[in-house]
Amino acid sequence: MPSFVRTHATEVSLLGVIIAICAVLSVTTANFFSLGNAFDLLNISSVNIIFAVGLLVVLIAGGIDISFAVAASVVQYGTAIALGWIGGGGWVSGLLIAGSIGVLLGAVNAFLIHRFRVISIVATISTFNIYFGLLMFFTKGVSIYDLPDWLTDRVVLFEREMPDGTWIEITLPVLVMAICVIATWVLITRTTTGRQLYAFGDNPEGARRFGINIGAMQFIAFGWLGLMAGIGGLIQAHYAQEVVPNALYGRELDVLAAVVLGGARLGGGKGSVLGCVLGVLLISITQNGLNLMGVSPFAFKMIIGAIILVAITLSNTSIERLLPFLTQKGTGR
Amino acid sequence: MRFSARIPLQLNVIYGHRHMHQLATAGGGERPLLSLRDINMTFGGVRALKNVSFDVRPGEVHCLAGENGCGKSTLIKIITGVYRPADGASIEFDGETYSHMSPVTAQDRGIQVIWQDLALFPEMSVAENIAFQTVLGRWPKLVDYGRMRQIAKDALARLGVTLDVDLPLKEYAIAQRQIVAIARALVGEAKLVFMDEPTASLTQSETDHLLDIVRGLSASGVAVVFVSHRLAEVLEISSRITVLRDGALVGVYPAASMTQSRITELMTGKTFDQQVRAKSRDGQPAVLDVKGLSRPGQFEDISLTVRRGETLGITGLLGSGRTELALTLFGMLKPASGSISIEGKPIRFSSNRDAIEAGVAYLSEDRLSLGLIQPQPIADNLVISSLDKVLSGGLLSEERKRSLVGRWIADLGVKIGLQQDAISTLSGGNQQRVAIAKWLATDPKLLILDAPTVGVDVGARAGIFDIVARLAESGLAIILISDEVPEVYFNADRVLHMAQGRIVGSYDPRTSSLGDIEGAVYA
Numbered sequence: 001m002p003s004f005v006r007t008h009a010t011e012v013s014l015l016g017v018i019i020a021i022c023a024v025l026s027v028t029t030a031n032f033f034s035l036g037n038a039f040d041l042l043n044i045s046s047v048n049i050i051f052a053v054g055l056l057v058v059l060i061a062g063g064i065d066i067s068f069a070v071a072a073s074v075v076q077y078g079t080a081i082a083l084g085w086i087g088g089g090g091w092v093s094g095l096l097i098a099g100s101i102g103v104l105l106g107a108v109n110a111f112l113i114h115r116f117r118v119i120s121i122v123a124t125i126s127t128f129n130i131y132f133g134l135l136m137f138f139t140k141g142v143s144i145y146d147l148p149d150w151l152t153d154r155v156v157l158f159e160r161e162m163p164d165g166t167w168i169e170i171t172l173p174v175l176v177m178a179i180c181v182i183a184t185w186v187l188i189t190r191t192t193t194g195r196q197l198y199a200f201g202d203n204p205e206g207a208r209r210f211g212i213n214i215g216a217m218q219f220i221a222f223g224w225l226g227l228m229a230g231i232g233g234l235i236q237a238h239y240a241q242e243v244v245p246n247a248l249y250g251r252e253l254d255v256l257a258a259v260v261l262g263g264a265r266l267g268g269g270k271g272s273v274l275g276c277v278l279g280v281l282l283i284s285i286t287q288n289g290l291n292l293m294g295v296s297p298f299a300f301k302m303i304i305g306a307i308i309l310v311a312i313t314l315s316n317t318s319i320e321r322l323l324p325f326l327t328q329k330g331t332g333r
Numbered sequence: 334m335r336f337s338a339r340i341p342l343q344l345n346v347i348y349g350h351r352h353m354h355q356l357a358t359a360g361g362g363e364r365p366l367l368s369l370r371d372i373n374m375t376f377g378g379v380r381a382l383k384n385v386s387f388d389v390r391p392g393e394v395h396c397l398a399g400e401n402g403c404g405k406s407t408l409i410k411i412i413t414g415v416y417r418p419a420d421g422a423s424i425e426f427d428g429e430t431y432s433h434m435s436p437v438t439a440q441d442r443g444i445q446v447i448w449q450d451l452a453l454f455p456e457m458s459v460a461e462n463i464a465f466q467t468v469l470g471r472w473p474k475l476v477d478y479g480r481m482r483q484i485a486k487d488a489l490a491r492l493g494v495t496l497d498v499d500l501p502l503k504e505y506a507i508a509q510r511q512i513v514a515i516a517r518a519l520v521g522e523a524k525l526v527f528m529d530e531p532t533a534s535l536t537q538s539e540t541d542h543l544l545d546i547v548r549g550l551s552a553s554g555v556a557v558v559f560v561s562h563r564l565a566e567v568l569e570i571s572s573r574i575t576v577l578r579d580g581a582l583v584g585v586y587p588a589a590s591m592t593q594s595r596i597t598e599l600m601t602g603k604t605f606d607q608q609v610r611a612k613s614r615d616g617q618p619a620v621l622d623v624k625g626l627s628r629p630g631q632f633e634d635i636s637l638t639v640r641r642g643e644t645l646g647i648t649g650l651l652g653s654g655r656t657e658l659a660l661t662l663f664g665m666l667k668p669a670s671g672s673i674s675i676e677g678k679p680i681r682f683s684s685n686r687d688a689i690e691a692g693v694a695y696l697s698e699d700r701l702s703l704g705l706i707q708p709q710p711i712a713d714n715l716v717i718s719s720l721d722k723v724l725s726g727g728l729l730s731e732e733r734k735r736s737l738v739g740r741w742i743a744d745l746g747v748k749i750g751l752q753q754d755a756i757s758t759l760s761g762g763n764q765q766r767v768a769i770a771k772w773l774a775t776d777p778k779l780l781i782l783d784a785p786t787v788g789v790d791v792g793a794r795a796g797i798f799d800i801v802a803r804l805a806e807s808g809l810a811i812i813l814i815s816d817e818v819p820e821v822y823f824n825a826d827r828v829l830h831m832a833q834g835r836i837v838g839s840y841d842p843r844t845s846s847l848g849d850i851e852g853a854v855y856a
Contacts, residue, residue, distance in 0.1 A: 007501060190475055195461065195468040199454050206452035210469060211437065269456040 010263030036166025046173035054228025061221035062201035062268025063120035072233030106226020201268025399577035443524035460498035536651035620810035626671030646825025654834035664688030692778035762793025
């Protein structure tokens with residue numbers, strides 16, 4: 001256990017902060033501490049968690065992607081149109097189409113970065129603008145409301161009334177999110193490809209000397225984020241029951257902040273799925289808590305920004321200084 | 334921790350040299366493990382290697398010696414398949430002949446390189462770093478962490494080292510990382526291991542441990558080709574030495590017949606006669622006066638005086654507090670107690686800008702990453718600490734800059750192409766001259782040189798110390814810090830020995846012998 005604390009300092013401290021916030025909120029608000037609210041939070045956070053685990057893979061491989069949220073909007077339109085062509089479809093065909101378009105859009109980023117040696121932030125800011133521009137141009141800003149029924153109907157996989165009168169529900173977005181989280185965890189910690197991604201992000205030159213295929217790494221990382229963006233986009237459309245071209249605009253920065261909060265490093269080689277999920281949850285919980293406390297929504301962004309700043313500053317500097325006993329064991333310094 | 338097997342040495346004692354030779358070759362057959370013939374290599378019209386031959390016997394420790402730019406790295410890269418030599422070359426390894434190698438063939442056949450930058454993955458665990466080849470391969474497989482850990486533990490056990498294989502590598506210091514890199518090479522079933530400057534950033538005791546590991550590898554039949562600027566350890570560890578100069582083979586010599594000065598002569602083609610330069614500066618006014626300076630955990634109760642024109646040598650192992658002391662004198666660390674006076678005036682630095690203002694200059698021990706901004710032009714590097722001297726009407730003047738830079742370049746004999754070339758295009762010795770010039774341009778009264786010859790060739794070192802002597806004669810007070818005792822012995826007027834944060838000895842090179850000081854420092 002001490003060694004888990006030592007190697008997962010970010011995750012442990014995030015968990016501590018989440019517990020502390022929950023404790024405060026359960027005392028100060030009437031409705032926070034209920035299972036019903038906990039499951040609501042999970043439902044609300046699903047799409048962001050799906051995006052976040054995708055982005056995590058890109059960050060681990062040493063890249064960054066600004067375009068994925070807008071790409072998810074493109075996926076929503078593309079999928080809606082394609083579903084119209086095939087006459088309705090269902091969840092299986094919908095996820096397949098959305099995932100494929102997402103992978104394709106991710107591959108465009110990987111291609112630019114690998115083939116033309118454009119650094120990832122520049123490449124994805126460009127594709128961010130291109131995707132969003134194309135979307136607004138072709139849709140003329142018009143939303144789609146007549147989506148297939150299967151897509152807009154709520155799918156409740158499990159529900160039960162609790163003794164305190166609240167309902168707990170597990171909906172389809174939660175299931176899809178759980179699958180995405182587990183799949184990403186398996187990819188980056190249990191497969192050789194995932195370890196190559198870590199190695200590539202940690203020391204690209206070292207990875208190259210081992211003969212790791214650098215191009216493949218870029219396509220896998222951005223392709224995986226594309227897949228998650230596609231799936232997340234479809235789930236968001238399901239959740240919102242409409243497709244609005246600028247609904248996800250700006251989401252990329254929220255997700256990026258949450259992933260970095262979860263311990264991923266801009267520059268590569270570092271980050272975990274657990275940290276990433278906790279990062280998203282911390283932000284959702286805070287938002288939810290502020291809501292229940294009756295704080296003006298206009299203050300949300302400011303407070304969230306401050307939390308991210310404090311958390312990142314703490315995790316960068318003083319985990320080891322705050323807990324000096326952790327550093328005594330086994331180091332050669 | 335240590336290997337007891339020093340078989341080659343023991344055999345040498347028992348059988349004498351002639352028998353020894355036969356025994357050494359008997360193990361791997363009469364043929365050498367690696368045999369290179371007619372190696373030529375040209376880069377953009379410059380011949381980097383001229384008809385070089387090179388042999389390594391199975392299980393021997395072979396040193397490849399030569400100054401920077403003599404072709405050592407090129408040769409290593411040809412053997413490991415990074416470069417392809419000109420036609421007509423023959424590379425024979427372990428019974429098979431190749432006209433050139435490829436990185437994959439080289440690794441498959443058991444040729445491993447430990448690069449100077451180690452090519453490790455700091456965020457990943459020790460086990461993954463050592464057993465990294467288990468996650469290679471084109472198609473995804475599940476990772477077998479149990480097997481990975483076992484491979485890592487076995488490899489470390491072969492080296493007689495215990496590390497926590499589950500910790501991320503970044504938790505370990507450079508010496509342990511070096512060991513991880515060696516362990517990784519062993520996992521690849523190495524028959525021949527190249528080590529490029531493996532001891533460059535190690536302390537003496539870490540170096541001793543590493544040399545023991547190399548002896549152990551050699552005793553177990555792995556041949557090691559060792560590249561190092563530190564000639565003492567080259568003589569200690571290797572059985573034969575191949576010397577290259579200007580891309581050509583000078584010769585192959587048994588280490589037993591060599592001395593450091595002989596190797597230096599062969600490498601540079603010049604002779605160096607080292608003499609103690611120390612003089613008494615007692616009559617001169619004190620420039621720096623330090624009394625009872627302490628920083629708990631780093632150094633305690635340091636008192637010292639440096640006079641005008643004096644060179645004070647400070648030696649001691651890594652971790653003795655010498656660099657922390659230097660950084661405190663330069664205002665980058667704050668002392669807990671004690672006083673610093675410059676030319677009689679007590680001074681309290683709140684940052685290194687104050688120190689520069691007061692006339693202190695500090696040449697960092699890590700020139701590559703801290704001392705110089707590698708991709709930037711020579712001229713910009715040189716004036717970065719004295720920009721106020723190249724202003725004209727409040728703006729930078731290209732012309733003043735050019736003339737200031739030109740003056741220093743000429744004064745210190747720096748060999749450059751254009752002032753606008755990146756500093757990274759210069760050799761180690763010339764980079765160090767620019768770094769010194771950068772500080773001289775600030776008109777310092779006290780110059781602190783921290784390990785000024787790290788990564789500098791033997792030939793160029795003498796040039797650096799000539800400059801130091803000249804600066805001292807012109808009245809500059811100098812503190813020369815080095816963990817190589819001979820450097821301070823021959824070039825300083827007085828030598829202080831630091832250990833565990835205290836000054837434990839003071840020597841006058843005119844009355845002490847080199848052996849006295851080395852005995853105390855390396856004890």
